[in-house]
Amino acid sequence: MAKKRQTKRYEYLDSLEINKESFIREDASIGLICMNSPNDPKPSIKIKDGRIVEMDGKKEEDFDVIDKFIARYSIDISIAEEAMAIDSTEFARRMVDINVPRSEIVKYAGGMTPAKVCEIVTQLNAVEMMMAMQKIRARRTPGNQGHVCNRKEDPALLAADTAIAAAMGFQEIETTLTVARMAPSTALGVLIGSQIGQSGCLTQCAVEEGVELEQGMRGFTTYAETLSVYGTEEVYRQGDDLPWSKMFLTAAYCSRGIKNRFTSGGGSECLMGYPEGKSMLYLEARCIASIRGAGCQGIQNGGIDCVYFSNALPMSQINTMAENIIVAMWDLECASGCDGFWSGSYQRNTSHMIPWMITGTDYIHSGVGTIHVRDNNFGGSGFNLHDLDNEIAIQRDFRVDCALRSIDEDEWLEIRRKAAKAMQILCEQLDFPTYTDEEIEKVIFADSSDDIERNPADNIAIVETIEKNHITLIDVIKAFAKAGEMELANLFLELMKKKLSGDLLQTAAMYDRNFQILSAINNGNDYEGPGTGYRVDGDRWEEIKEVRQIIDEEDMRKLEPDPSLPHIEVKLTDVGPAAQGTDPNEVIVGLSPAFAGDINVTLANMTDGDILYEVLAGIEEEGMKYRIVRVENEIDLGMIAKKCSMLSGSGIAVCMQAKGTTVIHQKDLTNLNNLELLPMAPLITLPNYRSAGKNAAMYAKGETPEPIVLDWNYDTLVAKTRAFPKVVVMNQVEKHACHPDKDMTEVSAEFVK
Secondary structure, three states: OOOOOOOHHHHHHHOOHHHHOOEOOOEHHHOEOOOOOOOOOOOOEEEEOOEEEEEOOEEHHHOOHHHHHHHHHHOOHHHHHHHHHOOHHHHHHHHHOOOOOHHHHHHHHOOOOHHHHHHHHOOOOHHHHHHHHHHHOOEOOOOOEEEOOOOOOOHHHHHHHHHHHHHOOOOEEEEOOOOHHHHHHHHHHHHHHHHHHOOOOEEEEOOOHHHHHHHHHHOOOOEEEEEEOOOOHHHHHHOOOOHHHHHHHHHHHHHOOOEEEEEOOOOHHHHOOOOOOOOHHHHHHHHHHHHHHOOOOEEEOOOHHHHHHHOOOOOHHHHHHHHHHHHHHOOOEEEOOOOOOOOOOHHHHHHHHHHHHHHOOOEOOEEEEOOOHHHOOOOOOOOOHHHHHHHHHHHHHHOOOOOOOOOOHHHHHHHHHHHHHHHHHHHHHOOOOOOOHHHHHHHHHOOOHHHOOOOHHHHHHHHHHHHHHOOOHHHHHHHHHHOOOHHHHHHHHHHHHHHHOOHHHOOOOEEOOOOOEEOOOOOEOOOOOOOOOOOOOHHHHHHHHOOOOEOOHHHHHOOOOOOOOOOOEEEEEEEEEOOOOOOOOEEEEEEOOOEOOOEOEOOOOOEHHHHHHHHHHHHHHOOOEEEEEEEOOOOOHHHHHHHHHHHOOOOEEEEEOOOOOEEEEEOOOOOOOOOEEEOOHHHOOHHHHHHHHHHHHHHHOOOOOOOOOOOOOHHHHHHHHHHHHHHHHHHHHHHHHOOOOOOEEEEEEEEEO
16 A cells, blocks of 8 residues: 655655556465465366266265366366376476377367366466467467447447458457447447458457347347356356356357357456355366357457456466466367456556467457547457557567558548448438438548547437347348449358358357458467476565555555545444335435445545435435445345345335445346446546436436446556456455345435535
8 A cells, every 4th residue: 555655766666557556465265366276176087987976076966067067068078087197297298399289288188177277287387388379279370359349339430440440450340338229230330340341350249148149140240259157156146147058058159150259267256256265267267168068169268357356466467378278278269368458557468468469379369449448338458549550560570470450541541431331321221310421521530439420319210220120131231232332232241151151160260351261170270389497486486476565455444535535424324124115216225235334435536425425416306215225245236236126116226336336227137237337436436426326216217318428548447457456355345244144224324524
């Protein structure tokens, strides 16, 4: 924590980006350990009558749901006993030995358990992992993925920006939304731009899984990668579905020729509070095994959304590398992460990506933000528009292929014009609200969504027309043909034909610029390539781990709000058990266990009193009533919101964690679906909180308010990154404030300004 310095030198050092980071000590008992937890099981397997009856020290009768799935679907029992008998150090050496072919590594790895592959990869240092990945990744030719979004979710701008990203070489383009109902028009805009920029460029729209599948079945997307899995049974219970339902979803995509892979990444179980004392790597190995068993061709891995806090632990980088190595060992496509904002330090952020840029993976990035951070609805990426020219130069410096190329301004404008005009033509032919020539010109020359002008109602009307008329890719092809745009019609007809061929279901499949499939089948990795070396160990390792930026729970309890601003304190008093509401004019305001108690300051340096006061004021401004309810036995905001909305007389609840994260929920929605979510507490302002109260009240009245959209920029991304280690520690404080024997308590609030 910051303190007054006695010397100018330390005052200067504290001003550096690295010393604004927070780090966390390892604590295996609560899963705060990247690799080699003392609670990780030892590798073992026993097979009887063609059935696995023991795995990693656990007997069949003690298997949890994940063990059962892995034992039944993930492990090749024909080779398992032989594979498990191989010495782990010996197998690690085979992985980096140029005389041992990839096929041998994949063959024996297929018979290994999660504990076994973890024991193997932890023998490798960073250089050896790079050497191993170069040999065992599935596809010979590296690939890359980009993100294209915009805050206004304008399909013409999406088409133009996607066309540029595809033309620069990204073989996959992913988009997501600020408002869930905009999925059809957003997916369509990205699809249109993708083929204009590069024939065969694959696209996805990352939304709720059922909605995402629908876009694929319409023909608006060609791949999906947001199928989530977890490494502990309790997180599945708190989260969604089971491995079997994920297998079914995979089959649904495959049945329509849609490429798909899962998304995972070490640390999700820790964030959700149920890591069972296991290391992030071991739990991630269970996730990867589940994905293999589900029959999916690959995974988006390498930390992903959880890098924001796993990077605060020792061995964070080597752990994310190890995740990707396990993916390759099990013969899955590896989209190796490098998408999340790793650190506010440019040096640390770049170090996260460089190993895989040099080595090459199936997809080096799982999403470079090819647009401005402000327009990136993923909450920004680790690498964004301002980094693209750097990456192009670095691939030149190292003589490596990141799949990217430079585009001069004339070509840039030509591509954008063709894509934007294509969207204009489509709107005219499908009875969508049309774009004027002036609006299209603004799109062509735009730097971001701030530079375009279009009535948002027009884009909403496009969605409504798509849904009403059941528009699919076939209708798009017909529309271009009717307009005399046969080049465009044939372009998308060819995409449909290729998709229906099933080629995208091959492992690590992508198209080259000539629309030819490249996969592990016809473009398999044919590299065959360490030895021993220096390992940090013993006292020196302990010395390195004990850095001065470490934070703990006591620091979170002592957090002080921004002293330059006035603040409101709140005293919460228990009224009694919360009763079922009957008044349709009430909104429940739900609070987490530690709210204004063990934790009193949010991640945005406001008091819990500040934010509660604003939410209540917003509800009152709309003429609605409120009741304040503290959920005593839950820390997950989705579960808190679900419980409170069920209790609310109107069926609407606005709920907050002590750290400031806020959600508006409706009782008939699942806990992972909601009306509005303000997920990044460091970025939420007091006006946002008042708007949250107002919007909740408006939903209760049956109205549809304008959704709250948080403002993204580089500085806020840095703030978000720095906040995640605090989030993990705050979650522990919240867990300690839980009362398992209680449920929900109504409280009264007394404010002191």
